[in-house]
Amino acid sequence: MSFILQGIGVSEGIAIGHAHLAAPAALEVMHYLIPKHQVDKEIARLNAAFAAVRTEFEALQQSVVDGHARAEFSAFLELHLMILDDPTLSDAARDMIAQTHCNAEWALTQQMQALLLQFEEIEDAYLRERKADVVQVVERVLKAMMGHPGYLPIASKHTGDSILIAHDLSPADVMQYKQHQFVAFLTDLGSQTSHTAIVARSLNIPSIVALHHAHQLIQEDDCLIVDGTQGIIIVNPDRYVLDEYRLRQGQLELERKKLQRIKGIAAITLDGTPIDLYANIELPEDIAQVKEGGATGIGLFRSEFLFLNRDDLPGEDEQFEAYRTVAVKMHKQPVTIRTFDLGADKNLKGSTQVAANPALGLRAIRLSLAEPRMFHTQLRAILRASKYGDVRILIPMLSNVSEIDQTLHLIEYAKQTLRDDKIHFDEHIKVGGMIEIPAAALCLDMFMRKLDFLSIGTNDLIQYTLAVDRIDDTVAHLYDPLHPAVLWLVSHIIQSAKRAEVPVSICGEMAGDKQFTRLLLGFGLQQFSMYSAQLLTVKNQILKSHLPDIVPLSQKILKADHPEKMATLLARLNDGV
Numbered sequence: 039m040s041f042i043l044q045g046i047g048v049s050e051g052i053a054i055g056h057a058h059l060a061a062p063a064a065l066e067v068m069h070y071l072i073p074k075h076q077v078d079k080e081i082a083r084l085n086a087a088f089a090a091v092r093t094e095f096e097a098l099q100q101s102v103v104d105g106h107a108r109a110e111f112s113a114f115l116e117l118h119l120m121i122l123d124d125p126t127l128s129d130a131a132r133d134m135i136a137q138t139h140c141n142a143e144w145a146l147t148q149q150m151q152a153l154l155l156q157f158e159e160i161e162d163a164y165l166r167e168r169k170a171d172v173v174q175v176v177e178r179v180l181k182a183m184m185g186h187p188g189y190l191p192i193a194s195k196h197t198g199d200s201i202l203i204a205h206d207l208s209p210a211d212v213m214q215y216k217q218h219q220f221v222a223f224l225t226d227l228g229s230q231t232s233h234t235a236i237v238a239r240s241l242n243i244p245s246i247v248a249l250h251h252a253h254q255l256i257q258e259d260d261c262l263i264v265d266g267t268q269g270i271i272i273v274n275p276d277r278y279v280l281d282e283y284r285l286r287q288g289q290l291e292l293e294r295k296k297l298q299r300i301k302g303i304a305a306i307t308l309d310g311t312p313i314d315l316y317a318n319i320e321l322p323e324d325i326a327q328v329k330e331g332g333a334t335g336i337g338l339f340r341s342e343f344l345f346l347n348r349d350d351l352p353g354e355d356e357q358f359e360a361y362r363t364v365a366v367k368m369h370k371q372p373v374t375i376r377t378f379d380l381g382a383d384k385n386l387k388g389s390t391q392v393a394a395n396p397a398l399g400l401r402a403i404r405l406s407l408a409e410p411r412m413f414h415t416q417l418r419a420i421l422r423a424s425k426y427g428d429v430r431i432l433i434p435m436l437s438n439v440s441e442i443d444q445t446l447h448l449i450e451y452a453k454q455t456l457r458d459d460k461i462h463f464d465e466h467i468k469v470g471g472m473i474e475i476p477a478a479a480l481c482l483d484m485f486m487r488k489l490d491f492l493s494i495g496t497n498d499l500i501q502y503t504l505a506v507d508r509i510d511d512t513v514a515h516l517y518d519p520l521h522p523a524v525l526w527l528v529s530h531i532i533q534s535a536k537r538a539e540v541p542v543s544i545c546g547e548m549a550g551d552k553q554f555t556r557l558l559l560g561f562g563l564q565q566f567s568m569y570s571a572q573l574l575t576v577k578n579q580i581l582k583s584h585l586p587d588i589v590p591l592s593q594k595i596l597k598a599d600h601p602e603k604m605a606t607l608l609a610r611l612n613d614g615v
């Protein structure tokens with residue numbers, strides 16, 4: 039049966055391929071009672087699932103013996119086999135089915151909850167952390183009962199045209215998919231500027247989030263057309279629709295190739311104003327794409343991604359290597375390393391603290407100042423890397439001038455320890471601040487006196503100005519970059535920085551969205567930082583823009599008091615000139 043699903047397109051383009059359902063929300067199970075005469079059958083269903091997972095684990099173990107996987111993986115499998123065979127899990131679930139006649143999935147999750155509560159009581163931190171392993175094993179058994187495939191997430195037989203579908207993924211999960219070959223990426227939850235969407239966009243494949251029930255409605259191996267620009271998926275399309283989309287796909291590919299022609303050209307407006315086009319990265323591996331996009335610097339290195347998907351913290355040497363690699367590969371072009379912006383939706387593995395309002399909690403610089411040792415390690419690593427290029431430090435989520443004072447003090451302390459150790463670094467390293475909280479934008483003069491440069495984080499600036507959670511798709515319609523308050527703040531920051539002669543850039547998603555390029559140029563922006571895949575499209579806009587024509591229209595948009603009027607003016611700005 040063919041049908042269409044609508045979500046929020048977060049990465050443009052068209053992909054055609056086959057569905058691969060990854061990490062289903064297995065723990066959200068059905069609860070129902072079964073008739074007495076079916077109890078044995080229900081227990082047999084549970085047993086079969088346990089047996090299937092056992093076979094799966096044993097096959098994986100074999101691959102370890104054959105040398106295809108690493109030793110830690112072997113130890114991890116041993117542990118999961120032990121949990122699988124533990125009677126406190128399986129026997130108790132069987133008893134529960136026999137006594138209360140609940141379905142097998144319900145019984146298993148109830149027993150899991152009981153075990154997790156017992157784990158809470160354990161004093162030994164290592165054992166307490168094994169909770170996650172119990173959950174993973176239970177998920178595996180539940181998936182086996184639901185007929186979902188394999189332990190390894192990427193076992194689709196359609197290698198080369200797999201479309202990943204997940205209910206929800208954390209930014210850390212998405213990072214793991216950077217290694218894999220998908221042609222598109224879809225999730226039930228998410229919103230335009232959630233970090234999950236941002237990382238998905240960096241994979242440079244069509245992506246759609248907030249599809250709500252895609253994960254339930256789409257079957258493994260279904261044929262899909264993903265239109266990331268419109269935010270729609272066509273499930274099991276007929277031949278004519280497929281042909282139409284193949285044609286469009288070909289046209290897009292042609293346009294992409296045409297854009298390559300401007301890769302080596304400097305980004306200068308028609309009236310001769312040079313514009314810096316920088317790239318946003320998460321890991322040193324992203325540099326290949328940065329070169330592809332022709333960026334002339336790194337405007338945002340989201341260093342916190344070095345801290346995700348691991349049990350330990352990256353040490354000073356490891357961080358230094360990562361930062362140095364980027365600095366060296368960028369050949370003295372600016373490399374702006376944002377100190378770790380952990381917290382909110384990017385958490386360290388095993389972190390159990392759940393704040394009531396994580397986006398307003400101990401995040402970014404607040405966390406760094408609360409964890410001075412961890413911060414010191416990072417600062418030393420960045421300073422050491424500064425010897426190898428034009429490295430800069432960027433402080434995220436500033437809300438208070440005292441945070442700058444404390445950070446500058448800690449940087450000075452890190453410098454002193456390096457001097458004591460006779461390690462060279464750039465004594466004059468520039469320190470900038472992210473302006474992403476309205477309080478910082480409103481008191482900008484105080485901030486600018488202490489900082490060498492500014493970077494506007496529009497993703498958070500919009501979230502905090504409009505009080506709209508950027509990761510909650512139920513309020514995604516209120517997340518509006520064109521809200522007059524947002525535009526006023528962005529324009530105010532750019533103009534104030536220009537007056538004070540403090541360099542200012544935008545590194546939030548607005549910078550990479552071509553519908554805002556001219557508006558931001560009109561506000562006076564001369565430095566943009568975005569994902570590499572967006573660079574040439576934005577450059578194309580810049581090359582066709584004439585500032586003396588753009589500025590008056592941008593000012594009109596700033597003053598527009600009605601969304602419709604604003605949309606008309608924006609269309610005029612983008613079409614005309």
Ligand code: PEP
Pocket residue numbers: 236338340379474494495496497498499545546547
């Ligand atoms: C921003 O908030 O705009 C930004 C660039 O930082 P992040 O998206 O990582 O919060």
Ligand code: MG
Pocket residue numbers: 434474495497498
């Ligand atoms: Mg931010």
